[in-house]
Amino acid sequence: MSLLKVNKGVFSYPSGEKVLDEVCYEVGKGELISILGPNGAGKTTLLKCTMGLLGWKEGNSTINGIDIRKLSPRELFSIVAYVPQAKADTPNYYTEEMVLLGRGSRIGFFSQPTEKDREVVLLCMEKLGISHLIGKRCSEISGGELQMVLIARALASEPEIIVLDEPESNLDFKNQLMVMETLSNLTHENVAVLFNTHFPAHALQYSTKALMLAKNGKAIFGNVDEVITEENIKKVFGVNVALSEINTINGTVRTVVPVSLLKGKI
Amino acid sequence: MVIPVPLIISSVLSKIGIGDPASSAIEKVLWNIRLPRIILASLAGIGLSLAGLSFQSLFANPLATPDTLGVASGSSFGACLGILMGFSLRGIQLMALALGLVAVSITWVCGRQKGRGTTTIVLSGIIIGSLFNALVSLVKYVADTETQLPSITYWLMGSMSGKGYSTLTIGSPLIVLGIVLLFLMRWRLNILPLSDDEAKASGTDIKKLRIAVIVIATALTASCVSMCGQIGWVGLIVPHICRMALGNSHEKLVPSSISIGATFLVVVDTMSRTIATSEIPISVLTALLGAPFFIVLMKKNGGWTL
Incomplete structure (x- = not known):
């Protein structure tokens, strides 16, 4: 049985416009799944609906076969962790305080964090290589570092699935690689990773499966090779791309290069 | 009256059976006037500081305080109305609480916007505050000039004087309850400034938490207002002093706001009755001391980041 499954999920705005139309996909243990789609296609909405932050109009999400609406927020979010887009107006906590907030679903309402909670925080920060940020405020660190802090916060809840909204946007090459390597490493520990991205190359390079979301709300889901094809990208994004393998010091890497706009689509 | 420290110590010792009590006049001043006044100032200092702290975090806005959100004005209007209608002290407190909640609810509904740290909440609070201040003026206008008006005016300025244990029993139970609740949920309060989705994803029922905090903070404000009138600035200055020194985690902010809030208002109140021959209204002093210190x-x- 798959860990997380979305069954014919439909979401529409009160105006009636369908954003997501009978979307189906599933996430297994330790899988890395990327969600691609043009701006405004509803990638963030899809993530939010998937983990119950927004409600499906029709269809549902299940975790281990149980409808997530039957789970309490506490139960749900000790299995699923969410990393929002890193924004500049994040509350100005010290980084270790921010990471500790990830323990929220495991600490009682009137309780204080225990020594064990604080140990988990230190371990998570160490694992992501951000121990040097301890004692710094979130306003004092770079965008890439903040993204790592937010990932550490998600890890601190010891989740089985981690959901990230464009984790590598707005980052330079090095930070992009750091984030992607981190996510890839997580899957080796049997954590499932589900993330939105604007980089088909990242999906090709790291993920096992992909979901491509078109503007009409329809989704194509399957193995990366089957989903990220020149034909599909042309259809969904309206651009001509070239998919190719290039030789690098780390062996062959598959990548995508945008080539031109489709005629009559400008 | 100045009571020297050794005399205070011996009087305290006499209460537990060591030595003899001081003269009856001193005993009376010490235990029936000074002590309740110190307790009142401490509780009001803590209440206003914690209310300010809660509102700042709730709205992720460093300027959100009982004063800027219109809560204090709403409570004042409620209390004035209570005085006008000749209610008992208990009735006045209930009126202050009810109208405080009404004011903050209107502010919330009018000023709510997507995203965190929006300025509209304070803008809306200022408008609602001035609306309720206008209503206070209206109450003063129709109040009986011989009896009600002086007591309303005096009460509005805020004062700790002439309040005995009977005043304390009005507001202190709610204040103590509020302090205990906020202290217990101090770590959970850290969820408040997060965005809605992040807050939900921490496994917290964010709606319930917000409502709980808004009710507690308003009850704290209303209880303070009903006991000693409108005392400005405390709810802004004290939490910010703590934030600047210790960061934004409520694990530290709640205990430190309690101790700094109590100390601050006891010190200011002591100054208000000692630096001049007649007592200076306490809200005048909190502003005179608070503003430059804060700047x-x-x-x-x-220290504006939250």
């Missing part, structure tokens, strides 16, 4: 701290640390 210095702010310039030094740039």
